[in-house]
Structures are given as structure tokens and as C-alpha cells.
Amino acid sequence: MKFTLKWLKEHLDTEAGLAEVTARLTAIGLEVEGVEDRGADLAPFIVGDVVSAAPHPDADKLQVCMVQAGPGVNDGQPVQVICGAPNARAGMKGVFAAAGTTVPGTGMLLKKAKIRGVESNGMLCSMREMGLSDEHEGIIELPAGAPVGAPFAAVMGLDDPVIEIAVTPNRGDCLGVRGIARDLAAAGLGTLKPLDTSPVPGAFASPIGIHLRPHGEDGPAPCPLFVGRLIRGVKNGDSPAWLQDRLRAIGLRPISVLVDITNWATFALGRPLHVFDADTIAGDLWVGLSEGGESLLALDERTYDLPPGICVIGDDDGVLSLGGIMGGESSGCTPDTVNVLVEAALFDPLRTAASGRQLGILSDARYRFERGLDPEFTIPGMEAATRLILELCGGEPSELVVSGAVPDTSRSFILRPGRLHAFGGLDLPEADAVRYLERLGFEVRQEAGGLQVSVPSWRPDIGGENDLIEEVLRLHGYDRIPAVSLPPASAVPVPSLTLAQRRRRDVRRALAGRGYCDTVGFSFIARDHAMLFGGGQDEMVLANPMSPSLDTMRPSLLPSLLAAAQRNADRGHADTMLMEVAPQYFSDAVDGQTIVASGLRHGAGGPRHWQGRAPAPDVFAAKADAIAALEAAGAPAASLQVWTEAPDWFHPGRSGTLRLGPKLVLAEFGEIHPRILQALDLPGPAVGFTVYLERVPAPKGAKTKSRGPLQASDLQAVHRDFAFLVAEDVAAQDLVRAAAGADKVLIDQVSLFDLYAGKGIPEGQKSLAIEVRLQPQSATLTEAEIAAVSEKVVAAVAKATGGTLRG
Incomplete structure (x- = not known):
């Protein structure tokens, strides 16, 4: 939001200077982002009096001018230009610029020079050369009474500093100069000047009626109030200098006095208006929702095809304007306009925001409507604008045409003075809190439970007691809140990370150690991608997405990782290992999300090497990654069971799940299904996994950061290999688990190292070879002891799997 200091003082009676105003704005939450002092930038340019102008001896279109620029230039003698x-x-x-001056509009440094043999020692400047407009047909003509040698900026009122503030989305009341002045007055920097909003008598009944069409939907009406007024016999020309200066200062281009007045109302009063050329309206105006199929050539010279549900204003011939967003070209005011219909309306903030986003239009009107306007200022704003139109354009106003009613936004809340200290850390007398609130326009009365505070209509952001506390604190001064250290809870500080936070950190580190790159993706993806992973339900679709391709909450992290891999592949980085630890969503309930860790390996394997390229990632690589993540999260890896069932976005037969028991699924892993890769336009192969961190059981026993004692034996371990014939449907993990349980004292580790089926193996069977590591603790094992353990292994495997020792 931009405004000038003089513009502010039109609404605020204060003697405060620029520094004090900017400091107070930041102190009350309206942070100053910048100040442009145009007077300083234009200081080298002064008023020059053209004493004489004679034709150039060698150029028909040039003149030799003698310019008197005051006693400070050329010792008071005229300068030849x-x-x-x-x-x-x-x-x-x-406007005279001496040699050595840089022209702001062109960046040219003026130097003494000879033009067609005649010396020139400066320049007489045009509007474009001064950077004030695109006008360059002639030089700037200043008033005859302008003092010679005076600063040009001061003479033209351009020495008025421009202030830019950052307005948070909840403070739509400060998107007008008057709202900012109201806040500064409440902060004690002056008093708010009165604004004449008294009714302007209507001379006749408006021949154009206004009708609000039923919107046929639940929820708020798209336009609860529409106020119009016809003014006939106006003269639409150039705006006066003061109005053009105000608009140019904040970066707006003056168009015509009628349009400029609507822009003035938007930025001065925070009340967007629109003007229709009344002679272009066929019949009455109506306000309703588009049905789809309509189109509008808007004032930005672009044609918009309107989907259903856009709030529009139309007449008997069709759509004329986008309600709260932008007017149409066909009904816009021109220099020939003599009869004008002025509109002041209320439009629903949510629908206005959604429509503007859908159409890709961000206008000054939409910016204010979607943040919420003061509903009670609709008619007063119309009266103030009418008065200015009559003053600058003449004409005769009609009576107001009012369709709808001012919505009831009245509300009040109890403020308990003790909460100012409990929530704000400030001991403030109750009388001071009342004074601050009343300055802001709140009505305060004493009640049994505290202060009953009624909220003014221009503050839609106030929704409870905490907001009232914030208002008191910001006006009193955040810098006046004492800094108090929190008391220590105990002599020994508690850990700053929770178990869930430590798990996420440890899993990230473990996967990074395996070569993964950590990524951060959006929590929403395209709906068609979500449907590939079991999502895309209606309740998971965003009502107001930031992009059509990001419209649904993601049911899995894998689509985001696959999309990232696809972007990398398109840029020549085909081999990627990506991971993310973040929430995925399965419902719109409060607890409809869960934290998971997902990883994706994509490509043909590792980089080229003189020994050859590493093999492409397979299901076993994804399984190993998932187990590593679970171990980092504290899951009992030795108790994990592998099940072959997996979600259908994995390849059947090349995927599985890791479980604790038949029901508790801790992880899913496998090769990504070819149809998924094809839908995402990603060449294969790709494998991935998802680990459900919140399902990992919490550790048992007392919480401690210390590790247990190292159990290391000085005795030599013994390794024995066994090959068993088992049925084809026997899982290798069952055999390994049976062998490991044969002797839990001596057997330290069991690993599978060979799978064979074919020649020499009976049909319907396979050979599984395992290595068993025996670790003695007290004495070296004898051959008899080793043989006894071996017999236990064979018996345990036979009992569990029906396997026999292969000869």
C-alpha cells in the first residue's frame, strides 16, 4: 500500500514529520517497506525563465533559447540552451537542468556540447525526461508565477514523500489512506479529520434499476448489497493536477477524471467503486452468477471466457462487468461520456478471491474485496464519491438505487483485563486498555465478567478476546513489554526433541548415509496422480488450489518423488536417489494424516566404471532401504516379517510389506508398477518404499541416552554352511528364522547366501543355502559341541519348513 505524506495529512491532523510517522507505523504493525523522497531525486531541476528563443542558424526544427535560472546558475546570467x-x-x-545533471527518464548525463555548431549548456525537460509520464511532444510548461530558480519538485508538489507499507491479509481496513490515518490517530499521533459523507440530494429517480438475482446455493450471497446512482450531464476530461499527482505518486496512470475518482476512492477511502457509461446500458442492471459459456472483453483489453459461478454484472444484452474484480470495455467511460452510473457494492470475499484466481486477474478492487470491506461504509462511500464527481465533472445526481441490505456484522467479546498480563506479559491499568480500544473505534462497557467490547464494522479480523489483547498491546507498544526469562522446569534441562522428532531426524540421516538426497515437496499434487495411489477423493480436493496441477492432498509421498525424478531425467540426470520425510493424507479429518519416510531409486544403476556399471536397483534394494529406515527409527529389525502383499502401485511379485505380526504394517516396498511410470511419463526402472514412522512401537524400559555394555568375545567364531531342499512356496525368512532359533546362546547370526532350482533338484523344490555363525562366550567349541548345534539347526529347519539337508 502506497500513499504520500501530504495525502495522509488530508485525513490526519498532525504536526508529525516523516520520520515520526514512519516509526509509528512500524510500531503499530503497519511495517514501512520503503520511503521514496521524490523531492531529493528531482533536486537538481529548477524553474527556468526562457528570456528569448531564436531559430537555430543551421537547423529548422531547433531553437537557441536563453534561459534565466536564478542567481545560483551561471552567476545569475542567462544560459544558452x-x-x-x-x-x-x-x-x-x-524545467531547467544544468550541465552535469543526470536526466532520470533517460539516464543521460548532460554535458556542455555543440549542436550544429552552436553551444548548449543544459536542457529544458519534458515529462518523459523527468520520468513523470510518457508525454514528450513538448517541454513542461510551468505556471507563470513560478519563482525563477525554485526547485521544480516544490513548485509542482512533487516534494511529497511516498510511503509504502506492508499490510497483512487480515488488515483490509488499512488498504485505504483513511484507515491508516485512523490507526495513527488511535496511536496518539494526531486526530482523524472528519469526512463529509452526508447524503447528496437526488434530483430525480434513476431510470436504471438494479436487481440481485438468486444465487441458488448454500452459503453467502455473491453480492448482498448493490448501490447505484445515475449522474447525468457530466464532463469527462482530464483530472485536476492534485488528483493526477496523487495517482502518479503511487504508480497509477491517470486516465480520465471519472476513472481517476474511482481510483482515488479505492486508495483514499478503501472503497472500490466502478463507473458505467449509462448510455451503453440496455435496460436495468442485474447482479448474479455466470452460467458458463459467457465471455467478456474487460478493461485490460483481454477477453475472458467465464466458467459457471463467477459473480457478474449485466444488462439485457449480457455481461458487462466482473463483480468486485474488473469492468468491461463495452460499458467503460470515455471522453464522450455524459451520463454515468456509479456503482458501490459489496461482494463476497471468498467468491471474489476464487473467481480472480480462476480467471488469473489481480486488480486493486479484488485485492480489497477478498480481504473484506466495511459493509456500513458502502453508502457513505458512494456519497463522498458523488460529491467529488459533482465538484470536478458537474452534472445532476439521481436518488440512490439500493438493492439488498447491509449485512449484520455486529459482534462483541469479553475482555478480561487480567489476560493482558497472562497472555501479553503487560501490567496495564484497565482505563488505559479502554482508552486504546475506544480510540480504535471499539465500544467498551463494563460488565460483570470484564469489559464488553463491541467491534466496529471495519474490523472483520477481530474474532475473540485474543485479538482484543493484541490491539491493546500494539497501541501501547510491543517494545514496552518487559523481557522475562522463563523459569527453569528442573536443574537438568529436558530433551528438546520428542521421540517422533528424533525418529524423523535419525531416519533422514540413515537414508542420507545410504546415498539418498533429501527433498521437500508440496503437500498437494494433481488429482489424477493422487488417484493412481489410492487418493483423489472429493473431500481431499482443495477448494482454492494455488495451481490446477496442485489441487489434491497427496495420499503418498511417492508421486512427489516420482515427479522430481521425472524432472531430473528430463534434464539429463537419469540416476537419482530421492527421499522425503513428511505427512501424507488419507482423510479430511483432524487426524487424517500420518508421518512417513519414503524413498525412490530411479535409473540404470550407478555411474559408469572401468569394471562396468552397477546393476539397476531392484526390489531387494528397496527392501534393504526400508529395513535401514526402520532400524534407525528403533524398530526391532530381527522380528520383521516379509509379506508379499503390497499396494497396487507396486509391481506384483516384485514388492512386499514389512510387518510386526499379521496386521501391523510398518513399511511397503517394491518396484514401481509400469502403468504408474507410464502415467507419469517416467522411463523405468524405479523402486521405492514407504515407512510408517508413527506405527513403529515406542521403546520399552526407562528412557536413557547411554548404550548398553559391549558384548565382545575373545574366542574365535565358527562358521558352518547348510543347504536345504524345501518346497518352492517356502519363504527364505522362515528357514532363516528357524535356524536362528535352534540355539539362542551359541548361534550369533544366520544369513542366506544361495538359492538354486534346476538340474539336480526335484521338481517343485528349491535349494536354500545358509551360513550359521557360532560365537562361543566362555570356551572354545569342541567338534562334538559344533556337531550338536548342527543337528539342532537341521531339526529346527525340518520342523518349521519340512526341509531336508541336501546331500
């Missing part, structure tokens, strides 16, 4: 402007003449006053 070559000028090609058609309006340069003796007796006029213009």
Missing part, C-alpha cells in the same frame, strides 16, 4: 520542443518560446517558464 538548444531546444527542439515545438512549444519552446520566449516568456514561458520550464
Whole structure:
């Protein structure tokens, strides 16, 4: 939000200077982002009096001008300037720039030079050269009474500093100069000047009626109130200098006095208006929702095809305007406009925001409507604008045409003074809190439970007691809140990370150690991608997505990782290992999300090497990654069971799940199904996994950071290999688990190292070879002891799997 200091003082009666105003704005939460002092930038340019103007001896279109620029230039003597402007003449006053000055509009450094043999020692400047507009047909003509040698900026009122503040989305009341002045007055920096909003008598009944069409939907009406007024016999020309200066200062281009007045109302009063050329309206106006199929050529010279549900204003011939967003070209005011219909309306903030986003239009009107306007200022704002139109354009106003009613936004809350200390850390007398609130426009009365505070209509952001406390604190001064250290809870500080936070950290570190790159993705993806992973339900679709391709909460992290891999592949990085630890969503309930760790390996394997390329990632790589993540999270890896069932976005037969028992699924892993890769336009192969961190059981026993004692034996371990014939449907993990349980004292480790089926193996069977590591603790094992353990292993495997020792 931009405004000038003089513009502010039109609404705020104060003697405060620029520094005090900017400091107080930041102190009350309206942070100053910048100050542009145009007077300082234009200081080298002064008023010059053209004493004489004679034709150039060698150029028909040039003149040799003698310019008197005051006692500070050329010892008070006239300066010779070559000028090609058609309006340069003796007796006029213009903007003079001496040699050595940089022209702001062109960046050119002026130097003494000879033009067609005649010396020139400066320049008479145009509007474009001064950076004030695109006008360059002639030089600037200043008023005859402008003092010679005076700063040009001061003469033209351009020495008014421009202040830019950052307005948070909840403070729509400060998107007008008057709202900012109201806040500064409440902060004690002056008093708010009165604004004349008294009714303007209507001379006749408006021949154009206004009708609000039923919207046929649950929820708020798209336009609860529409106020119009016809003013006939206006003269639409250029705006006066003061109005043009105000608009140019904040970066707006003056168009015509009628349009400029609507812009003035938007930025001065925070009340967007629109003006229709009344002679272009067919019949009455109506306000309703588009049905789909309509189109509108808007004032930005673009044609918009309107989907259903857009709030529009139309007449008997069709749509004329986008309600709360932008007007249409066909009904816009032109220099020939003599009868104008002025609109002041209320539009639903949510629908306005959604419509603007859907159409890709961000206008000053939409910016304010979607943040919420003061509903009670609709008619007063119309009266203030009417008065200015009559003053600048003349004409005769009609009576107001009002369709709808001002919505009831009245509300009040109890403020308990003790909460100012409990929540804000400030001991403030109750009388001071009352004074601050009343300055802001709140009505306060004493009640048994505290202060009953009624909220003014221009503050839709106030929703409870905490907001009232914030208002008191910001006006009193955040810098006046004492800094108090929190008391220590105990002599020994408690850990700053919870178990869940430590798990996420440890899993990230473990996967990074395996070569994964950590990623951060959006929590929403395209709906068609979500449907590939079991999501995309209606309740998971965003009502107001930031992009059409990011419209649904993601049911899995794998789509985001696959999309990232696809972008990498498109840029020549085909081999990627990506992971993310974040929430995925399965419902719109409060607890409808869970924290998971997902990883994706994509590509043909490792980099090229003189020994050859590493094999492509397979299901076993994904399984190993998932187990590593679970171990980092504290899951009992030795108790994990592998099940072959997996979600259908994994390849059947090349995927599985890791479980504790038949029901508790801790992880899913496998090769990504080819149809998924094809839908995401990603060449295979790719494998991935998802670990459900919140399902990992919490550790048992007392919490401690210390590790247990190292159990290391000085005795030599013994390794024995066994090959068993088992049925084809026997899982290798069952055999390994049976062998490991044969002797829990001596058997330290069991690992599978070979799978064979084919020649020499009976049909319907396979050979599984395992290595058993025996670790003695007290004495070296004898051959008899080793043989006894071996017999236990064979017996345990036979009992559990029906396997026999292979000869």
C-alpha cells in the first residue's frame, strides 16, 4: 500500500514529520517497506525563465533559447540552451537542468556540447525526461508565477514523500489512506479529520434499476448489497493536477477524471467503486452468477471466457462487468461520456478471491474485496464519491438505487483485563486498555465478567478476546513489554526433541548415509496422480488450489518423488536417489494424516566404471532401504516379517510389506508398477518404499541416552554352511528364522547366501543355502559341541519348513 505524506495529512491532523510517522507505523504493525523522497531525486531541476528563443542558424526544427535560472546558475546570467520542443518560446517558464545533471527518464548525463555548431549548456525537460509520464511532444510548461530558480519538485508538489507499507491479509481496513490515518490517530499521533459523507440530494429517480438475482446455493450471497446512482450531464476530461499527482505518486496512470475518482476512492477511502457509461446500458442492471459459456472483453483489453459461478454484472444484452474484480470495455467511460452510473457494492470475499484466481486477474478492487470491506461504509462511500464527481465533472445526481441490505456484522467479546498480563506479559491499568480500544473505534462497557467490547464494522479480523489483547498491546507498544526469562522446569534441562522428532531426524540421516538426497515437496499434487495411489477423493480436493496441477492432498509421498525424478531425467540426470520425510493424507479429518519416510531409486544403476556399471536397483534394494529406515527409527529389525502383499502401485511379485505380526504394517516396498511410470511419463526402472514412522512401537524400559555394555568375545567364531531342499512356496525368512532359533546362546547370526532350482533338484523344490555363525562366550567349541548345534539347526529347519539337508 502506497500513499504520500501530504495525502495522509488530508485525513490526519498532525504536526508529525516523516520520520515520526514512519516509526509509528512500524510500531503499530503497519511495517514501512520503503520511503521514496521524490523531492531529493528531482533536486537538481529548477524553474527556468526562457528570456528569448531564436531559430537555430543551421537547423529548422531547433531553437537557441536563453534561459534565466536564478542567481545560483551561471552567476545569475542567462544560459544558452538548444531546444527542439515545438512549444519552446520566449516568456514561458520550464524545467531547467544544468550541465552535469543526470536526466532520470533517460539516464543521460548532460554535458556542455555543440549542436550544429552552436553551444548548449543544459536542457529544458519534458515529462518523459523527468520520468513523470510518457508525454514528450513538448517541454513542461510551468505556471507563470513560478519563482525563477525554485526547485521544480516544490513548485509542482512533487516534494511529497511516498510511503509504502506492508499490510497483512487480515488488515483490509488499512488498504485505504483513511484507515491508516485512523490507526495513527488511535496511536496518539494526531486526530482523524472528519469526512463529509452526508447524503447528496437526488434530483430525480434513476431510470436504471438494479436487481440481485438468486444465487441458488448454500452459503453467502455473491453480492448482498448493490448501490447505484445515475449522474447525468457530466464532463469527462482530464483530472485536476492534485488528483493526477496523487495517482502518479503511487504508480497509477491517470486516465480520465471519472476513472481517476474511482481510483482515488479505492486508495483514499478503501472503497472500490466502478463507473458505467449509462448510455451503453440496455435496460436495468442485474447482479448474479455466470452460467458458463459467457465471455467478456474487460478493461485490460483481454477477453475472458467465464466458467459457471463467477459473480457478474449485466444488462439485457449480457455481461458487462466482473463483480468486485474488473469492468468491461463495452460499458467503460470515455471522453464522450455524459451520463454515468456509479456503482458501490459489496461482494463476497471468498467468491471474489476464487473467481480472480480462476480467471488469473489481480486488480486493486479484488485485492480489497477478498480481504473484506466495511459493509456500513458502502453508502457513505458512494456519497463522498458523488460529491467529488459533482465538484470536478458537474452534472445532476439521481436518488440512490439500493438493492439488498447491509449485512449484520455486529459482534462483541469479553475482555478480561487480567489476560493482558497472562497472555501479553503487560501490567496495564484497565482505563488505559479502554482508552486504546475506544480510540480504535471499539465500544467498551463494563460488565460483570470484564469489559464488553463491541467491534466496529471495519474490523472483520477481530474474532475473540485474543485479538482484543493484541490491539491493546500494539497501541501501547510491543517494545514496552518487559523481557522475562522463563523459569527453569528442573536443574537438568529436558530433551528438546520428542521421540517422533528424533525418529524423523535419525531416519533422514540413515537414508542420507545410504546415498539418498533429501527433498521437500508440496503437500498437494494433481488429482489424477493422487488417484493412481489410492487418493483423489472429493473431500481431499482443495477448494482454492494455488495451481490446477496442485489441487489434491497427496495420499503418498511417492508421486512427489516420482515427479522430481521425472524432472531430473528430463534434464539429463537419469540416476537419482530421492527421499522425503513428511505427512501424507488419507482423510479430511483432524487426524487424517500420518508421518512417513519414503524413498525412490530411479535409473540404470550407478555411474559408469572401468569394471562396468552397477546393476539397476531392484526390489531387494528397496527392501534393504526400508529395513535401514526402520532400524534407525528403533524398530526391532530381527522380528520383521516379509509379506508379499503390497499396494497396487507396486509391481506384483516384485514388492512386499514389512510387518510386526499379521496386521501391523510398518513399511511397503517394491518396484514401481509400469502403468504408474507410464502415467507419469517416467522411463523405468524405479523402486521405492514407504515407512510408517508413527506405527513403529515406542521403546520399552526407562528412557536413557547411554548404550548398553559391549558384548565382545575373545574366542574365535565358527562358521558352518547348510543347504536345504524345501518346497518352492517356502519363504527364505522362515528357514532363516528357524535356524536362528535352534540355539539362542551359541548361534550369533544366520544369513542366506544361495538359492538354486534346476538340474539336480526335484521338481517343485528349491535349494536354500545358509551360513550359521557360532560365537562361543566362555570356551572354545569342541567338534562334538559344533556337531550338536548342527543337528539342532537341521531339526529346527525340518520342523518349521519340512526341509531336508541336501546331500
